[in-house]
Amino acid sequence: MYMDLTELARETGFEHATILRVDTLTPLNEVREMCAAGKCLLYGRRWSCPPACGSIKSCAEKIAGYRTGVLVQSVGQLEDVFDAEGIRQTEETHKRRFDTLARQVRLVCPGCLPLTAGGCTRCAVCTYPKRPCRFPQKMLSSMEAYGLLVSDVCLKNGLAYYYGEGTIAFTSCILTN
Numbered sequence: 001m002y003m004d005l006t007e008l009a010r011e012t013g014f015e016h017a018t019i020l021r022v023d024t025l026t027p028l029n030e031v032r033e034m035c036a037a038g039k040c041l042l043y044g045r046r047w048s049c050p051p052a053c054g055s056i057k058s059c060a061e062k063i064a065g066y067r068t069g070v071l072v073q074s075v076g077q078l079e080d081v082f083d084a085e086g087i088r089q090t091e092e093t094h095k096r097r098f099d100t101l102a103r104q105v106r107l108v109c110p111g112c113l114p115l116t117a118g119g120c121t122r123c124a125v126c127t128y129p130k131r132p133c134r135f136p137q138k139m140l141s142s143m144e145a146y147g148l149l150v151s152d153v154c155l156k157n158g159l160a161y162y163y164g165e166g167t168i169a170f171t172s173c174i175l176t177n
Contacts, residue, residue, distance in 0.1 A: 005070035005105065005174065012101045013074075013093075016159055020069035020173050024156035027060045027147030035144060040119065047133040048120035048141040059146040066113060066175035071157050072101065075169045087168050094170035095121060102140065105174050113175040115148070116140040143173060 009017035035043045035050045042049045053059065074097060076090025094117060102114035120126070120140045126133075133139055143150050150171050154161040163169055 005176070008104060009070055009072045009101055012104070013097045014072040014101075015075045016073040018071050018157055018159050020071040020153075020157055020175070022063065022066050022068060022175060024153060025063050025148060026152075027056045027063065028149055029056055029147065031144055031147045031149050032056050040144075042119040045128060046119050046126040047128045047136075048126075048139050049145050052128055053141045053145045056147045062113060063146065063175065065177075067177050069113075069173050069175040071153065071159055071171065071173045072098065073154075073159065073169050073171045075163050075167055078166050078168055080166070090168050091118070091170055094172070098140070098172045102174060103138075105176065106137075109176045111177065114140055114172070115143045115146055115175070116172045117150075117170040118142055119145070143171070 006017040006019060032050055037043075044051065046052065054062070074090055074094035076086055076093070078086040098114070098116050102112075102116075105112050105114070119142055122135055122138055122140070143153065151161040153173070154171060159171075161169065161171070
């Protein structure tokens with residue numbers, strides 16, 4: 001069954017969606033090093049994040065097993081650069097949209113690889129490292145956890161990364177065969 005992922009993404013509410021060329025995805029150690037440096041404070045705290053999500057080599061091998069995908073974005077308007085509430089609302093909207101899209105795509109393409117913006121937030125408290133993930137089939141790793149430099153992925157796939165002053169964009173992708 002054929003599914004137009006960009007159309008489905010737009011129907012889900014994303015402002016931008018484009019076909020993702022898997023050959024443009026290059027996991028980088030430098031991105032993983034930003035995780036380890038504590039940029040998002042989730043390194044070593046969730047199953048979806050490094051080191052639990054796998055080495056850069058294993059992430060690259062997973063990515064190489066896919067042929068295509070969809071790259072999606074939610075763009076929010078901010079009152080000013082300090083509009084933390086606007087950023088939070090846009091992130092929540094994006095995560096809700098992406099969770100819906102990933103669930104729909106997984107029904108048709110069970111082996112797909114959804115990569116979200118930021119760490120998995122399915123559970124209020126992750127079981128890592130003491131117990132197995134409660135929802136391994138629903139867990140969402142981030143593009144950065146897989147070593148992807150999101151701005152570079154956007155550029156190589158013809159999607160803007162920055163939409164001008166007073167905006168914030170969140171980007172995610174789903175890899176499929």
